[in-house]
Amino acid sequence: MIQVRGRSSPVWPVHPRPLPDELLSSWMTRIARANHTKVYSFYASYFGREHQIWNRDIDKLAPDWLMDGLEAWTGLDRSEIERTTLRSYEGVLYEHHNPYGNTKWILPAGVYHRTRRRHGLVYCPLCLFEDAEPYFRKSWRLSFNTVCEHHGSRMLDACPKCDAPVVYFRRDLGHRRAHMVDSMVLCHQCSYDLRRGPAYDPPAPDGETLMHLRALITFRDMGWWFSGETTHSYSIAFFDVLHHLATYLTSRLGRRLLEEAEKVMPRPMSNGAVYRRMGLDMRSVEERHQLLLTALWLLMDWPRRFVGCYSATGLCMAQVTRSESFPYWFVRALQGQIWPFNKKALAKRLDGFYNISDIPEKAEIC
Numbered sequence: 001m002i003q004v005r006g007r008s009s010p011v012w013p014v015h016p017r018p019l020p021d022e023l024l025s026s027w028m029t030r031i032a033r034a035n036h037t038k039v040y041s042f043y044a045s046y047f048g049r050e051h052q053i054w055n056r057d058i059d060k061l062a063p064d065w066l067m068d069g070l071e072a073w074t075g076l077d078r079s080e081i082e083r084t085t086l087r088s089y090e091g092v093l094y095e096h097h098n099p100y101g102n103t104k105w106i107l108p109a110g111v112y113h114r115t116r117r118r119h120g121l122v123y124c125p126l127c128l129f130e131d132a133e134p135y136f137r138k139s140w141r142l143s144f145n146t147v148c149e150h151h152g153s154r155m156l157d158a159c160p161k162c163d164a165p166v167v168y169f170r171r172d173l174g175h176r177r178a179h180m181v182d183s184m185v186l187c188h189q190c191s192y193d194l195r196r197g198p199a200y201d202p203p204a205p206d207g208e209t210l211m212h213l214r215a216l217i218t219f220r221d222m223g224w225w226f227s228g229e230t231t232h233s234y235s236i237a238f239f240d241v242l243h244h245l246a247t248y249l250t251s252r253l254g255r256r257l258l259e260e261a262e263k264v265m266p267r268p269m270s271n272g273a274v275y276r277r278m279g280l281d282m283r284s285v286e287e288r289h290q291l292l293l294t295a296l297w298l299l300m301d302w303p304r305r306f307v308g309c310y311s312a313t314g315l316c317m318a319q320v321t322r323s324e325s326f327p328y329w330f331v332r333a334l335q336g337q338i339w340p341f342n343k344k345a346l347a348k349r350l351d352g353f354y355n356i357s358d359i360p361e362k363a364e365i366c
């Protein structure tokens with residue numbers, strides 16, 4: 001247990017509870033503000049300056065000494081505090097949380113000293129505007145969260161005025177004379193009020209795919225998921241395939257699948273964009289939105305739509321999976337193409353979705 005330094009009170013004078021889905025660093029910033037102290041000074045006085053907090057990604061790291069201190073000084077149940085950390089997604093969205101490196105679906109903050117180089121947090125200006133007390137959500141650190149689950153508008157990942165990442169606890173640094181941080185919703189770099197950011201309609205291939213993405217964002221921790229009429233009792237299996245496909249579509253070979261999908265999509269998403277090579281979670285919110293919707297569109301009406309596009313690419317299973325292991329429902333669809341196959345039988349299975357003349361005579365055998 002961490003030692004209380006220079007303070008006699010067993011709990012902080014004011015210790016608001018985390019708000020629904022609140023992120024650890026947002027909650028900690030609100031606690032310091034509620035106690036009329038600047039964030040850095042407040043936590044340094046309790047934890048000591050030797051403990052690094054704000055030049056780390058504490059939402060991801062959530063070290064034991066920090067959890068111990070918060071538990072002691074807020075008097076809250078440990079489980080309520082741990083729910084504010086990104087580790088709580090372990091076993092729900094991915095298998096293993098990596099506190100020191102990148103974890104699938106978690107936006108990297110790119111912490112460098114006290115600055116953040118990456119846009120590791122998205123936000124909805126309308127949610128912040130409607131909040132009685134504005135705060136930042138834990139789910140806003142997830143890379144598939146590109147549309148607000150409440151307002152349906154596209155999420156933003158930077159200050160609309162100066163393009164700085166959102167780092168609400170950094171307003172302290174530029175205002176040394178101020179008694180405390182004025183507001184969490186002002187850009188730390190240019191003071192723009194993030195609540196006044198634009199609320200764009202998100203582009204989508206069709207309404208059904210957009211609804212599927214919104215459902216995925218809203219019911220992210222349900223534990224099971226579906227594609228077409230196929231139910232996945234273990235949602236991580238679906239999340240793994242979605243992440244892989246959205247990443248794969250920008251690779252040299254995966255581009256073929258993207259092009260085939262865009263030939264038949266009601267509204268192509270990439271708009272001819274050439275994607276730079278980088279991981280999905282490193283991309284801007286616009287690019288993630290385009291790629292996730294294309295991957296989701298392919299996974300809907302499972303397996304008909306995917307099989308139609310995949311068979312037209314001439315790719316083989318190993319070229320798609322890249323030797324990674326995937327759930328059987330996905331592998332089975334890929335395996336169906338490794339053969340000299342019966343074109344008529346496949347066309348019947350595709351039920352007119354794909355033009356028979358677009359189906360190659362023979363897929364590549366690996």
Ligand SMILES: [Zn+2]
Pocket residue numbers: 124125126127128148149150151152
């Ligand atoms: Zn919203």
Ligand SMILES: [Zn+2]
Pocket residue numbers: 159160161162163164187188189190191192
């Ligand atoms: Zn700004």
